[in-house]
Amino acid sequence: MKQMELMAWQLIKEQLMADILTDSVKDGDRLESERTMMRRFGVTRDTLRRAFEELRNEGLIYSVPASGHYVAKNKNIRNLRDLQSLTEWSLDRDIHLETKILTKQVIEADKGLTKRLHLTLGSPVFYLQRLRILDGRLSLIENSYISLTRFPGIGSINLESESLYQSMEEMGAHFSYGEEEISVTHLTQEEADLFELPADSPAFFLRSIVYDTAGEPLEYLYSVHPYKFQAFRYDSEDDDE
Amino acid sequence: MNKPYYLQLKEVIQEKIKDGTYSPGKELPSERQIAQRYGVHPHTTRAALKLLEKDGLLQLVPGRGAFVNLPSPDENMKELGFTLPEGKKKRKKAKVHLRLAGPYYAKILHVESQEELYYMKRVVKEKKPLYMEELFVVKKKVPDFPELHPDVFSLSNILAQKEAPISRTAQLLKICDASKEVQRRLKLPAGSVVLLLERTDYDREGPVAFTRYYLQSEDLAVEVKFRKSPTGE
Numbered sequence: 001m002k003q004m005e006l007m008a009w010q011l012i013k014e015q016l017m018a019d020i021l022t023d024s025v026k027d028g029d030r031l032e033s034e035r036t037m038m039r040r041f042g043v044t045r046d047t048l049r050r051a052f053e054e055l056r057n058e059g060l061i062y063s064v065p066a067s068g069h070y071v072a073k074n075k076n077i078r079n080l081r082d083l084q085s086l087t088e089w090s091l092d093r094d095i096h097l098e099t100k101i102l103t104k105q106v107i108e109a110d111k112g113l114t115k116r117l118h119l120t121l122g123s124p125v126f127y128l129q130r131l132r133i134l135d136g137r138l139s140l141i142e143n144s145y146i147s148l149t150r151f152p153g154i155g156s157i158n159l160e161s162e163s164l165y166q167s168m169e170e171m172g173a174h175f176s177y178g179e180e181e182i183s184v185t186h187l188t189q190e191e192a193d194l195f196e197l198p199a200d201s202p203a204f205f206l207r208s209i210v211y212d213t214a215g216e217p218l219e220y221l222y223s224v225h226p227y228k229f230q231a232f233r234y235d236s237e238d239d240d241e
Numbered sequence: 242m243n244k245p246y247y248l249q250l251k252e253v254i255q256e257k258i259k260d261g262t263y264s265p266g267k268e269l270p271s272e273r274q275i276a277q278r279y280g281v282h283p284h285t286t287r288a289a290l291k292l293l294e295k296d297g298l299l300q301l302v303p304g305r306g307a308f309v310n311l312p313s314p315d316e317n318m319k320e321l322g323f324t325l326p327e328g329k330k331k332r333k334k335a336k337v338h339l340r341l342a343g344p345y346y347a348k349i350l351h352v353e354s355q356e357e358l359y360y361m362k363r364v365v366k367e368k369k370p371l372y373m374e375e376l377f378v379v380k381k382k383v384p385d386f387p388e389l390h391p392d393v394f395s396l397s398n399i400l401a402q403k404e405a406p407i408s409r410t411a412q413l414l415k416i417c418d419a420s421k422e423v424q425r426r427l428k429l430p431a432g433s434v435v436l437l438l439e440r441t442d443y444d445r446e447g448p449v450a451f452t453r454y455y456l457q458s459e460d461l462a463v464e465v466k467f468r469k470s471p472t473g474e
Contacts, residue, residue, distance in 0.1 A: 001337075001338070001339045001387070002339065003338075003339045003340060003341065003357070004338040004339060004340045004360060006340065006341075006343070011343070014343045014344060014345040014346070015343075015344055015345070017345040018343075018344035018345040018347075018348055021345065021348050021349070022348060053420070054420060056418070057417055057418040057419070057420045058415075058417045058418075058437065059415060059416075059417050059418075077413070080465050080467050081467050081468075082467065082468075082469065083467050083468060083469040175469050176468060176469055177466070177467065177468035177469065178466070178467050178468070179464065179465070179466050179467075180464070180465040180466075180467065181462045181463070181464050181465075182323075182414060182436075182462060182463045182464075182465065183436075183458065183461065183462035183463070184416060184434060184436060184458035202416055202434040202458075203416075204416060227415070227416035227417075227434070230415075230416075231413055231414060231415045232413070232414040232415075232465075233411070233412065233413050233414075234323055234411075234412040234413075234414075234465060234467075235409070235410070235411045235412070236409050236410050236411075
């Protein structure tokens with residue numbers, strides 16, 4: 001089998017990806033000027049720009065006209081395996097988490113909620129919509145639905161300062177496992193205004209149900225995350241763990 | 242009274258799969274050849290093969306032939322992590338290439354940049370394109386990769402047959418802007434975004450393969466199952 005020849009732009013793209021991966025250029029660093037790189041790689045500006053375009057598409061760099069190309073690493077990488085609350089996650093990483101409640105009300109379970117939370121029609125459900133702000137930047141809008149029959153005290157807790165999961169655990173919930181669906185959505189005008197992004201910008205849409213050890217649903221939630229600063233990780237356990 | 246011929250033929254082929262005449266991953270003789278050998282109508286052959294596919298013993302690929310299925314990988318590995326829609330049978334024959342690892346894939350796959358990798362790119366379709374897949378496999382770990390019909394069987398299926406099976410995977414999911422090539426191959430309008438899923442498969446010694454999936458995001462979702470880690474708290 002003959003070896004495949006890589007195009008010049010591919011070689012440059014991979015070299016720059018390696019530089020970013022190994023941290024020889026760091027988040028926010030400006031890359032060498034196009035002129036310098038043209039000399040270093042011995043290629044034309046068009047070839048170089050093709051490589052930059054590819055890196056930009058994958059969110060590894062961003063370009064500022066008349067200034068240059070900058071390294072952009074994904075900052076919020078959440079591992080989905082462990083069912084770790086955002087509170088724990090941000091504590092682990094020394095990231096400052098601030099929570100603002102946008103909506104907090106009691107609603108009646110509709111058909112969709114009766115299925116997701118194993119309730120009967122019209123049962124009282126606690127609905128909570130929160131803005132989660134990481135290191136000063138609004139990072140996601142989270143919508144939670146919890147059965148008030150099961151957690152009657154949930155409405156009286158200050159959920160701007162207390163962790164929702166911790167409060168539920170104190171009320172006897174044993175978090176065990178969950179299912180999540182990740183897709184792409186486009187921001188509504190209202191969401192876009194909150195994130196200070198153009199309306200219709202793409203965003204992650206996550207929808208999940210979390211269950212307790214008995215297989216009973218504890219929470220149904222969905223959240224919206226602008227995509228530029230977000231990635232999700234899933235690492236399987238080692239065999240011998 | 243004898244059973245109908247398609248059922249008899251099904252049992253004949255099933256027996257040959259069992260005794261290893263047709264071994265896992267291998268291609269069966271064509272429908273026409275089978276029909277000739279037993280003096281039956283090609284429709285009879287087709288019916289027998291369909292039944293075997295239903296039983297999970299064969300994979301039928303239109304325009305290519307019938308392949309003896311590989312046993313499924315470990316259920317645990319299958320169930321956890323991001324799961325993609327399977328995509329049905331509309332796989333075009335994809336070519337496996339050789340390439341140098343280069344600085345980036347050398348780092349990802351823990352090899353020297355002068356080492357050779359197998360590379361394969363393909364689009365998986367249902368009625369419309371679902372995703373584009375780019376595969377990088379360490380040659381010295383899976384030297385016979387091109388002969389294992391990588392365009393018919395999934396990578397995890399193939400790697401599950403190896404002596405050193407996959408013991409762990411790491412996956413990363415991002416959203417990115419579709420490049421011109423991705424737009425063209427997935428038939429997406431300009432300005433589209435795609436879900437980019439990157440996966441590294443490891444055996445006990447280290448990385449074996451790296452895969453990148455570009456998924457059209459119009460109506461596709463990735464599913465994840467998670468559980469509370471016993472050490473968490």
